[in-house]
Amino acid sequence: AGVDDGSRLRLRGEGEAGPPGSQPGDLYIFIRVAPDEIFQRQEYDVYCRLNLSFSQAALGADIEVPLLNNESKIIKVKAATQSGEMMRITGAGIPHVRGNGRGDQIIQMMVETPKKLNKKQKAIFQELAEIEGNPIKETLKGFFQKLKR
Structure with missing residues (x-):
């Protein structure tokens, strides 16, 4: 308990x-x-963060998450998951002190922006930006020149 x-x-x-x-x-x-490195407690519920790549968040994925009892569980992250969305694993939290039952484990999805891209990744993101109608061609200098007009 x-x-x-x-x-x-x-x-x-x-x-x-x-x-x-x-x-x-x-x-x-x-x-x-x-304090724990992975879990934060609020009453009988425990919270943790799950870092997702852009591709995992966009396409969906099956991802292993840690549980309190030193075990893990595979969860299904749905396609088009947004950063900050929550997922609940019922009964995976803290056992109730008096009575039956347990709290829940709440997982906050955090979409990580890559810090470094190799050439292939950069090309893929540039192609995606063009498909979305947001081509990445403007430089900072060009931006300020447009403001002067």
Whole structure:
């Protein structure tokens, strides 16, 4: 079961001894949960980000995502997925402390822009831009020259 960051646990009679003939005090334990590199928790739900390439987001893909229990699951990313879209895996979150059930795992899709392109990739993107009616031919200098007119 999950314990929230900042939770307090009281152990009755486990604290310091009181004056002779009295009961010992209570011991209070304050819980601090270290942040995880992959998951962020909100109540019983856990959130994570999934980085997608342009082609995966545009065409759709089957992608493996990590789960809390050190396992993974293949999810189907639908074609035309936009950056920021969310996908829910029901019952893959934090177990409820009192009662049955679990929270969900929510996956945020993040479309990554490539930082470096090889010649073939650059040619493909230029061709795509032309197909879309957005040819990439204008230079920064040409842009400022048009503003001067």
